[in-house]
Amino acid sequence: MPRVKVARKSTAIDMTAMCDVAFLLLTFFILSAKPKTEDPVKAEVPASIAKEAIPETDYLIITVGGGKAFFTIEGDDVRRETIKAMADQYKIPFTPAQINTFVHTESFGVPLSTLPQFLSLNPAERIAYKQPGIPVDTTENNDLWKWVNQARKANALLHNKDPRVAIKGDSREEYPTIKKIIMTLQKQHVDKFSLITSLKTVSK
Amino acid sequence: MAELDTSGGGKKGGGKVRSKKASTRVDLTAMVDLAFLLITFFILTTTLQKPKAMDLVMPDKDEKTNQQLPVAASRTLTLLLGSNNKLEWYLGETGKTAPTVDNYGKNGLRKLLFEKSKEVLQATGKDMFVIIKPSDKANYNNVVTAMDELNIVGNQSRAIVDITPQEIELLKRDGLY
Numbered sequence: 182m183p184r185v186k187v188a189r190k191s192t193a194i195d196m197t198a199m200c201d202v203a204f205l206l207l208t209f210f211i212l213s214a215k216p217k218t219e220d221p222v223k224a225e226v227p228a229s230i231a232k233e234a235i236p237e238t239d240y241l242i243i244t245v246g247g248g249k250a251f252f253t254i255e256g257d258d259v260r261r262e263t264i265k266a267m268a269d270q271y272k273i274p275f276t277p278a279q280i281n282t283f284v285h286t287e288s289f290g291v292p293l294s295t296l297p298q299f300l301s302l303n304p305a306e307r308i309a310y311k312q313p314g315i316p317v318d319t320t321e322n323n324d325l326w327k328w329v330n331q332a333r334k335a336n337a338l339l340h341n342k343d344p345r346v347a348i349k350g351d352s353r354e355e356y357p358t359i360k361k362i363i364m365t366l367q368k369q370h371v372d373k374f375s376l377i378t379s380l381k382t383v384s385k
Numbered sequence: 386m387a388e389l390d391t392s393g394g395g396k397k398g399g400g401k402v403r404s405k406k407a408s409t410r411v412d413l414t415a416m417v418d419l420a421f422l423l424i425t426f427f428i429l430t431t432t433l434q435k436p437k438a439m440d441l442v443m444p445d446k447d448e449k450t451n452q453q454l455p456v457a458a459s460r461t462l463t464l465l466l467g468s469n470n471k472l473e474w475y476l477g478e479t480g481k482t483a484p485t486v487d488n489y490g491k492n493g494l495r496k497l498l499f500e501k502s503k504e505v506l507q508a509t510g511k512d513m514f515v516i517i518k519p520s521d522k523a524n525y526n527n528v529v530t531a532m533d534e535l536n537i538v539g540n541q542s543r544a545i546v547d548i549t550p551q552e553i554e555l556l557k558r559d560g561l562y
Contacts, residue, residue: 196413203420210427227526229533231439245525347438352526356466356519359528363443372445375438376529 221290221312222246227352228381235375239344241332242377243325244288246351248358249314250325251290254332255344260284262335263328270331273297290314293324317361326365333369347375439532444544456514460505462498464515464531465552467561468522472531476501484555489530498538515543520553522562 224246235242242253254260264283268275271293275283279300283289290312291299302310317325329346336344346366350359366374458478465473465484473484474497487493498515505513515535519528528545535543556562 193410196417200413200417200420203417203424207420207424207427210424210431214427214431226436227529229437229439229529230537231437231533233438233440235436235438349436350525352524352529354525355521356523356525356528357521359525360519367443367445370445373440373442376441376532377436377438378529378533380437381533 221251221288222249222314222351224349224351225353226349226377226379229376229378230381231378232380233375235347235377236345239336239340239342240347241329241336241344242288242347242349243329243362244290244349245354245358245362248354249290249312250317250358250362251288251312252315252325252328252332253288256336256339257284258339259332259336259344260286262339263332266331266335267293267327271327275300292316293327317358317365319361319364323365325362326368329366329371330369333371345375346371347377349377439529439536441532441545444546457509460509460511461514461516462501462505463552464494464517465548465556465561466517466519466523466527466531467556467559468520469561470527471561472527473556473559473561476505479549479551484559486559486561489527489534494531494534495537498534498540502538502540512542513540515540517543517545518548518552519545520548520556520562522556 222244224244238255240255242255244251244253254263261280261284264275264280267273268280273293273296275297279297282300283296286300286307289296289299292313292315299307299310299312315325315328317323333344333346336342348359348362366372459476462474462476463479467473471486471488472494473486475482475484487497502513505511517528517531532543532545553562
């Protein structure tokens with residue numbers, strides 16, 4: 182009986198299609214990527230059933246955690262305009278290098294008085310620096326009030342739109358801290374704002 | 386490298402020496418490896434889900450324009466948010482009815498809101514008005530939960546208002562402050 186010969190097949194697989202798919206996905210992810218920004222403070226947001234996402238542009242976020250407030254301005258152009266307006270308004274001389282650093286800093290939490298020093302630190306030192314948070318109190322002219330005010334003006338000037346203000350609070354944060362921030366916003370007639378929450382499913 | 390030599394044994398003997406035809410195939414394995422590595426990196430570094438936001442509208446604090454509409458006390462439910470994730474509620478005016486201690490959650494606050502809004506609707510024919518009064522001992526999560534429960538129940542008439550000393554006394558009496 183003749184031995185049946187098994188045809189030897191090539192073990193090479195055509196990788197072309199796989200390669201195409203891989204690069205297609207890669208292109209998609211690169212184009213849609215928006216790097217994750219590390220919050221300077223850990224804020225575990227409470228859950229709610231709200232499904233509305235915060236807008237892509239024109240928003241300000243006040244992050245609250247551990248009794249400290251941090252401020253995020255969306256958009257490089259708005260940040261640049263805001264810091265310039267702050268420098269003009271409150272007579273703080275910023276060097277062009279400091280302004281550039283500010284434009285590339287997503288969120289910050291230092292008082293206005295120490296901001297120039299903070300911006301002069303090198304990147305590694307800035308990460309290591311323990312930010313004390315933006316001072317908030319119940320008076321008319323606290324630092325957060327100034328920032329929100331100027332950022333709103335800058336945003337209105339550049340994009341012709343009042344930005345949406347969002348509060349990202351840690352769920353264990355005590356209410357008085359949040360109340361101070363809400364009061365600061367209400368002082369400049371921001372009566373409608375968003376609370377950032379994570380999605381919760383309704384348990385019936 | 387990725388291809389095994391599966392051709393039979395070499396030809397023996399003479400014959401014309403032909404120039405070897407170079408294969409036009411390029412080994413793509415390494416390229417695919419790299420592509421997937423990059424994909425993985427980008428998937429992990431992007432924020433896939435945008436954060437969700439709950440809208441909050443506060444009553445205007447402006448003292449000059451006093452255009453508050455009076456709401457009948459009979460259809461006003463007041464929630465006092467105390468410490469230890471507990472709350473107190475009462476229907477009507479402060480001090481007239483004794484507050485009841487309740488918890489957040491579907492058998493606590495949600496059930497209460499469902500029942501009371503139905504009762505108020507039957508009695509007055511109007512929607513119930515809910516006033517949330519967080520005390521200094523309440524945390525942010527409590528406020529959001531209370532607002533969220535109102536969203537779930539579908540109540541749109543609500544407001545967050547400062548707590549009065551009288552109400553703090555009520556919370557203190559029940560050990561929630």
